[in-house]
Structures are given as structure tokens and as C-alpha cells.
Amino acid sequence: MTGNARTGVKSSVPRxxxxxxxxxxxxxxxxxxxxxAECGGDCCKRYAGAAHPSDFGRSRASRLRNIRVxxxxxxxxxxxxxxxxxxxxxxGTAYYVRPxxxxxxxxxxxxxxxxxxxxxxxxxxxxxxxxxxxxxTGCRTLIPKDGRMxxxxxxDGKSDKYHAAxxxxxxxxxxxxxxEEVDARGSERSMEKS
Ligand code: SF4
Ligand code: SF4
Numbered sequence: 001m002t003g004n005a006r007t008g009v010k011s012s013v014p015r016x017x018x019x020x021x022x023x024x025x026x027x028x029x030x031x032x033x034x035x036x037a038e039c040g041g042d043c044c045k046r047y048a049g050a051a052h053p054s055d056f057g058r059s060r061a062s063r064l065r066n067i068r069v070x071x072x073x074x075x076x077x078x079x080x081x082x083x084x085x086x087x088x089x090x091x092g093t094a095y096y097v098r099p100x101x102x103x104x105x106x107x108x109x110x111x112x113x114x115x116x117x118x119x120x121x122x123x124x125x126x127x128x129x130x131x132x133x134x135x136x137t138g139c140r141t142l143i144p145k146d147g148r149m150x151x152x153x154x155x156d157g158k159s160d161k162y163h164a165a166x167x168x169x170x171x172x173x174x175x176x177x178x179x180e181e182v183d184a185r186g187s188e189r190s191m192e193k194s
Contacts, residue, residue, distance in 0.1 A: 029132060032144040041122055042148050048099035048119035049138030050079075050164030053171055056097075064174055067097055071182045075100055075120050077112035078179050081165035094165035095175040098136060108190070109183050138164060 043049075056066040070076040081094035088094075100110075101117025121129045128135060138160040144150050152160055168175065 029140045030143040031132065035144045035146065036127065039144075039148060041124075041127055043142065043150060044119045044122040044128065047114075047116050048077075048101060048121075049136040049140075049142065050160045051076075051097045051099075051136035051138065052164060052167040055137055060171075063171070064178065067175065068178050068182065070097070071110045071178065072185070074110075077101070077104065077110055078175060079111075079113055079161070081161060085162055085165040085169070088166060088169045090169075092172050093176070094169055095172050095179070096161070096164040096168040097175065098138070098164070108186065110179055110186075111183075137167075 053063050056063040056070070067076075071078065076097055077100040078095050079098055080096065083093065084091060085094050099119045099121050101112060101114050102120055103114065103117045104112050105114050106112055119128075121135075123129050128139070132140070138152070141152055142150050142160075143153060152163075154163060
């Protein structure tokens with residue numbers, strides 16, 4: 001299941017300084033096992049939920065360490081929002097982290113700009129392989145509703161991806177560097193095997 005944020009905060013302060021990650025990660029977790037079992041995991045088969053930096057640890061250093069471990073595992077990918085998602089200071093590409101898709105598009109890279117796909121943690125007939133509290137913020141905050149009208153609690157109407165892009169904005173350069181290093185290490189390993 002996927003998820004996202006809307007702070008509902010009206011302010012002239014740039015969004016990254018409002019700390020959208022802090023606000024979103026403290027939202028309640030919504031579960032409805034019977035409804036989701038009946039649905040069969042439609043959201044998890046369409047697009048993996050976006051993670052936020054706080055899903056990877058408390059401090060900046062531990063987050064960056066854990067992101068590297070996650071990407072090296074092959075179960076996580078880096079997706080992005082082209083340019084500044086809006087309201088953030090500076091320029092660049094808004095990289096964010098989410099579970100990999102089974103139908104990964106860019107073999108040989110942890111980058112994956114898929115428009116859709118099945119989350120690698122989804123198990124047909126069983127649901128998510130991750131314990132509830134270890135699921136990405138985007139998954140934990142999605143509110144299941146009848147008729148697959150499931151919604152994130154964001155009042156600005158913007159997507160899970162948008163909110164993840166804003167939450168990761170202060171990390172974008174570090175994430176890009178880690179992606180390059182993980183990809184380079186992956187290439188070296190492939191050459192060593194051949
Ligand atoms: S009911 Fe909604 S939240 Fe539950 S599995 Fe289906 S799409 Fe996902
Ligand atoms: S992490 Fe779990 S809940 Fe989130 S999209 Fe993947 S299978 Fe679904």
C-alpha cells in the first residue's frame with residue numbers, strides 16, 4: 001500500500017523547513033486487513049509506496065548508512081521527481097527512495113523511474129512481507145477505503161510521490177552520490193564474475 005502527505009500547514013516558510021517528514025511520519029497507521037485481503041493488494045501491484053528519510057533512522061548519518069545498505073540489497077530503488085517539486089530551496093533532481101518494482105526498468109542500476117509496477121515486498125495471497133512499522137511512510141499512511149478509493153491523508157491533494165520528493169529534498173545530493181557508488185560497485189562485481 002502506498003501513501004503520502006499533506007501538511008495542511010499554511011506558511012511562507014519553505015516546505016523543507018516545515019519538515020514534512022516529521023509531520024508525516026507521526027501520522028497514525030491505518031490498517032483494514034479484511035478490506036485489503038478482499039482487494040488483494042491493488043495498490044502494492046500498481047506502485048510501491050514511497051519511503052521518507054525517517055524510515056531509515058533517526059539521525060542523518062544513520063539514514064544515509066541505512067539507505068546504502070537498502071540499495072545494496074537490491075530490494076530498494078531510487079526514483080525521482082524532475083527538478084524542484086515546488087517550494088523547496090535550491091535546484092537539482094528530487095530523488096527519493098522506495099521499494100523496488102519486480103518489473104524493474106533499469107537493469108544494472110538502483111535508479112528506477114518506472115511509472116508503475118509490483119512492489120518486491122508484495123506476496124500474492126499474503127500481502128506485505130514487511131512488518132507494519134517497517135513499511136514505508138507512504139504505505140503506513142494510506143487509508144484503506146471501500147471500492148479501492150483508498151487515500152492518503154494529505155489535504156493538498158498532491159501525490160505520495162510529491163510529498164516524498166519534498167521530504168527527501170535536503171538529502172538529494174547524498175542520495176545521488178550513494179546511487180552512483182552502489183551502481184559502480186555493482187558493475188565491478190559483474191565484471192569480476194564474468
Ligand atoms: S484496499 Fe486499498 S489499501 Fe488495501 S490493498 Fe486495496 S488498494 Fe491497497
Ligand atoms: S512495502 Fe508492503 S505495503 Fe508498501 S507497497 Fe510494498 S508490499 Fe505494499
